[in-house]
Amino acid sequence: MARRLRYPAIPSSEITPESVYLRRRSLLKAGIVGASAAAASGPAWGDPDTGGEPLDYQPAKPGNPLAYTEEALTPYGDITRYCNFYEFGTGKEDPARYAHEMTVDPWSIEVGGAVARPGKLHLEDLLSRVDLEERIYRLRCVEAWSMVIPWVGFPLHALLDRFEPLGSARFVAFRTLYRREEMRGTRSFSSIIDWPYREGLRLDEARHPLTLLAVGLYGKTLPNQNGAPLRLVVPWKYGFKSIKSIVRIDLLEEQPATSWQSLAPDEYGFYANVNPEVDHPRWSQKFERRLPSSFLRPNRIPTQLFNGYAEQVASLYRDMDLTRYY
Ligand SMILES: Nc1nc2c(c(=O)[nH]1)N[C@H]1C(S)=C(S)[C@@H](COP(=O)(O)O)O[C@H]1N2
Ligand SMILES: [Mo]
Numbered sequence: 001m002a003r004r005l006r007y008p009a010i011p012s013s014e015i016t017p018e019s020v021y022l023r024r025r026s027l028l029k030a031g032i033v034g035a036s037a038a039a040a041s042g043p044a045w046g047d048p049d050t051g052g053e054p055l056d057y058q059p060a061k062p063g064n065p066l067a068y069t070e071e072a073l074t075p076y077g078d079i080t081r082y083c084n085f086y087e088f089g090t091g092k093e094d095p096a097r098y099a100h101e102m103t104v105d106p107w108s109i110e111v112g113g114a115v116a117r118p119g120k121l122h123l124e125d126l127l128s129r130v131d132l133e134e135r136i137y138r139l140r141c142v143e144a145w146s147m148v149i150p151w152v153g154f155p156l157h158a159l160l161d162r163f164e165p166l167g168s169a170r171f172v173a174f175r176t177l178y179r180r181e182e183m184r185g186t187r188s189f190s191s192i193i194d195w196p197y198r199e200g201l202r203l204d205e206a207r208h209p210l211t212l213l214a215v216g217l218y219g220k221t222l223p224n225q226n227g228a229p230l231r232l233v234v235p236w237k238y239g240f241k242s243i244k245s246i247v248r249i250d251l252l253e254e255q256p257a258t259s260w261q262s263l264a265p266d267e268y269g270f271y272a273n274v275n276p277e278v279d280h281p282r283w284s285q286k287f288e289r290r291l292p293s294s295f296l297r298p299n300r301i302p303t304q305l306f307n308g309y310a311e312q313v314a315s316l317y318r319d320m321d322l323t324r325y326y
Helices: 017-029 036-045 076-081 094-101 123-127 156-162 259-263 310-317
Strands: 108-113 119-122 133-140 145-155 171-176 198-202 212-217 231-233 246-252 287-290 300-302
Touching: 076 145, 108 123, 108 156, 119 123, 133 212, 133 231, 145 156, 156 212, 156 246
Parallel strands: 108 246, 145 287
Antiparallel strands: 108 119, 133 145, 145 212, 171 198, 171 246, 212 231, 287 300
16 A cells, blocks of 8 residues: 655754654655665765655565666765756756755646646645655666666656646646746856756656656655756656656647757757667767766666666657667
8 A cells, every 4th residue: 555645844944853853764664764775875875864854655666667676776965966957057066056045845836738627736735646656766867877766756647647638639848947046057157058948758658657756765855956846757768858846747739849959959859768879979878877986986887778678668669760769
């Protein structure tokens, strides 16, 4: 039985020692503390009392191909310090430094376009109606680094179904929050993106059971730098498809323009499926650097087709030339 989420009603500014205790208890309950993978990484995943609020969720079970990998988890500190979130700057550590300037409470998501019941949903309403589960996924950035992240979330289709997509809908478009005063990267001279950050999926990709809306990682709500309070995770695609801090979703008949494709269409495609055989014009995609990685221990591993999820997703692209639709 999946447990229900209790979304924290307390703003982080009012956190008391009581919540520190509750957090620890909920991690124990969720089987995170003391679970073999987490225990093996020891103190490396950082102080469990920093970051988000505890979530109630169904832990990932070994043997579940939709949710589990035997690979070592990337420590919490690496996941939360080494980020791409250009709204806060292009440096890998900029999001960890500046994303706290973004207000994430209250938050709502608007869903429109080709749906029978368009509308706006407050995050608490949404979360009170979904069952949260843990999904341990590989994340492969187009820049050839990767991580293994224990997300907490729910399948995107659970949200889409509530708005009743029309038969004519074939694509889904997503938008990130755009608030200049809270996002210093969007105010920067060197900012190259036409904000807000936009992404898209084909409807069948969006409805695939692997496609997740994440609200947490390592058992706690997402740190802002990782896309709080709600971000997409599409594990068989390059990381830039996994759009953060979503405020709007539209169902469409035509393929939407996306941020990276608009910026450099020769380098970043709409599909962006992880594929070691299709190189980026400026570098090979055959290998990746699995974090944590260092000069002395580069931790270089071969990249897998569809990031290792071919068995689950290859059928979505049966008749497509993956070199052309990169
Ligand atoms: N809004 C927004 N979403 C984004 C990005 C971004 O710059 N802005 N970067 C993307 C890229 S390139 C990657 S690799 C992943 C990184 O997610 P992480 O920082 O949580 O590991 O987020 C993606 N989602
Ligand atoms: Mo990326």
